[in-house]
Amino acid sequence: MAKPTNEMEWLIDIYGHDYSIKAPKDVEKIKLSQMVSKLGFFYEKFRNAIDYNEEHLVRRNSIERFLRRQLLLLLEKDSLKISESLIHEFIRARYLPNETLPETFIAEVARPIKKYIEIIDYININRLPNGTKLTDWIIGVASSEINEKLTPDTKEVATVNLMYSHLVDNITFRKTNIDEKEKNLQIYIATLRTLLKSDPSTSRYFLLKLYLPNWNLMNTEETQIFCHNLYSIKDKIDKNLAHPISFQLARIIKSQSVFFNILREVMENNKDNLKELFAEPELLESAIEEVVVTNYKKIKGKLIGTILRVILYIFFTKTILALAIELPYDYFIVHEINWYALGTNIIFHPLLMFFIAMTIKIPGVKNTQIIISEIKKIVYGEERKLVFKAKGLMRRGSFSYLIFNFIYIIMFAFSFGIIISILRYFHFNALSGLLFIFFLTIVSFFGFRLRNLAKQLSVIPRKDNLFSFIVDFISLPIIRVGRFFSTNFAKINIFLFLLDFLIETPFKMLVEFLEKTVSFINDKREEIIE
Incomplete structure (x- = not known):
């Protein structure tokens, strides 16, 4: 007991x-x-x-x-x-x-x-x-x-209060x-x-x-x-x-919310025998594992459905744009139809979305074990040491601010410079090139959001290496532009x-x-x- x-x-x-x-x-x-x-x-x-x-x-x-x-x-x-x-x-x-x-x-x-x-x-x-x-x-x-x-969200608010009091007792602030x-x-x-x-x-x-x-x-x-x-x-x-420090702290605490969300679901699923469940750690472990595995399956199902909708949406949108805008532009303005560019603009982005989808992974057994272990610590009052180190914010106009913004501009120039060079090599005209880049940024942003959806129950910190650094260096500007297009076009x-x-x-x-x-x-x- x-x-x-x-x-x-x-x-x-x-x-x-x-x-x-x-x-x-x-x-x-x-x-x-x-x-x-x-x-x-x-x-x-x-x-x-x-x-x-x-x-x-x-x-x-x-x-x-x-x-x-x-x-x-x-x-x-x-x-x-x-x-x-x-x-x-x-x-x-x-x-x-x-x-x-x-x-x-x-x-x-x-x-x-x-x-x-x-x-x-x-x-x-x-x-x-x-x-x-x-x-x-x-x-x-x-x-x-x-x-x-x-x-009424009485139970949700009560869980918020529990998580808040737990974090106040267990989190240490440094460099603040x-x-x-x-x-x-x-x-x-x-x-x-x-x-x-x-x-x-x-x-x-x-x-x-x-x-x-x-x-x-x-x-x-x-x-x-x-x-x-x-x-x-x-x-x-x-x-x-x-x-x-508000959003910095939220990023750190995000993984902690996984434990309390799973705990909330366990309690909703077993509200008729809660006292018996929490009195027996083995029963609690089984209940947590069941909820986590069910959530993995839900995420996988949601991913598959979203990916299929996005691929079909991009394919049909690109086909309509190709026939309604690109083809007339090539025929009447450029006086030459680039079938290679036209076909690439229709097929490439759905294939890219499919490739991104194939690389997305749902968390596994190790992640589940960590969730079970941490929830048990929360439930039975075992000590959990959490540390928040605030990152220094760069003031506008400071030397560091100018240097890092210059690096960011280089990242943009490098990423889009490579893309434009490849498009010019394959003789894409201005309109075909703009449509290619526009949909590339949108697909990249969708892919980024889908990865975050897959990782919403992940509590294992990401491991950075040289390859991930190179991928981030090239893709971050593209994703950033895709986010800009997605959020601003939604408003209009x-x-x-x-x-x-x-x-x-x-x-x-x-x-x-x-x-x-x-x-x-x-x-x-x-x-x-x-």
């Missing part, structure tokens, strides 16, 4: 409870038409398919989109109406269950919405400087709080000149970023709750006091999130803009109207039966 730590026993107790929202038997439940709900569900699926987001951010982003539509486009001020509309929309999208939530839940969700309406009204009435950015900041925080209200309070705050932020994979809006919401413990219960008077201090609080939070999505502002609002209003029509007809039918 082994005894878990007091913190671990506290977490076991939390995971033994069910925190899902349920309606008492004598309370009326929110019920929507199954027929109309299908329209909302298929639209949400379509919307998410064309605007890829991480799975854990889909709900929050959907709430943010909803709030922008209601508060900024429709200028709705009634928090109860907004709450009802949001809950109905989420039931249709199947983010929330139908015929499960009590009608009183609408008023509960309306409370935080009312608070954010008051804050946005304050910004608009007083015409605060940078009001648009300030409103965006507030709506991001609002979407995080409302998401928490709709789908920040005080203890700031160290602890940065550990907390790094825990949010690695364990919850929180985006900026979610991190801001958690810090608001940290600075203002009464945030979720504030009345109108307290909200007005907050509004008077809005700029100072916002600046303080954003400054904390942008601290020089005209179709998404048109969908959100010209199609979504009338479509959602039509769905709401159909819902009320179906409800009205059902009521009349019931009257006839009576």
Whole structure:
């Protein structure tokens, strides 16, 4: 028999409870038409398919989109109406269950919405400087709080607190000149970023709750006091999130989040016999191994699916571009069709993606053994020594800054110089060459992201050697440019803009109207039966 730590026993107790929202038997439940709900569900699926987001951010982003539509486009001020509309929309999208939530839940969700309406009204009435950015900041925080209200994350937050307290006790800072309070705050932020994979809006919401413990219960008077201090609080939070050591610390702590994520999954899978499981280390080992192996299989399946989609997407996109742009350009402008360049531009990048895919490996037995060993240390309170050494940040304009940026420019010139030389040797014209380089950078960035996906459970440090240095030297500039193209082109999505502002609002209003029509007809039918 082994005894878990007091913190671990506290977490076991939390995971033994069910925190899902349920309606008492004598309370009326929110019920929507199954027929109309299908329209909302298929639209949400379509919307998410064309605007890829991480799975854990889909709900929050959907709430943010909803709030922008209601508060900024429709200028709705009634928090109860907004709450009802949001809950109905989420039931249709199947983010929330139908015929499960009590009608009183609408008023509960309306409370935080009312608070954010008051804050946005304050910004608009007083015409605060940078009001648009300030409103965006507030709506991001609002979407995080409302998401928490709709789908309580009690167990996740408890795991965050366990990981935070464990790191505070076991991590040693070196080469840093920040005080203890700031160290602890940065550990907390790094825990949010690695364990919850929180985006900026979610991190801001958690810090608001940290600075203002009464945030979720504030009345109108307290909200007005907050509004008077809005700029100072916002600046303080954003400054904390942008601290020089913040992302360095998150990179170090990332491997630690693997242990707590696996631990969380083990507890979810065994919530009916948690005390017995953690009392027997051998049983715990088996449960951890089962979860880890299952996750390896999930990652492998996700990789295969993603790789196939990317290869097909690149192949068809390149074929269309070749026929629609390259071929006419060669024929009408250059007056010579380079079939070799045309064929290479169609075939090379899908083959490169396939080659990158073949070199991606899922972690193995050694990685699993380390995960089991480290989780047992966390559970039973064995000492774990973690050291964080802050890397010195180069000041803009300093000698070191100029030298290393010069080296970076050389890396870019060398990498793209080689590519351009090869393309010129094979007589690629300007357009063919640009398309080749563009897709090379995109494929390289996709490959880099897929490698990171495969390594998300890896806790074995990477071993650098001469070969890996040469590969990094050549590929890093290409991946960097691919990242730039990928992130910036995603922002300039005209179709998404048109969908959100010209199609979504009338479509959602039509769905709401159909819902009320179906409800009205059902009521009349019931009257006839009576």
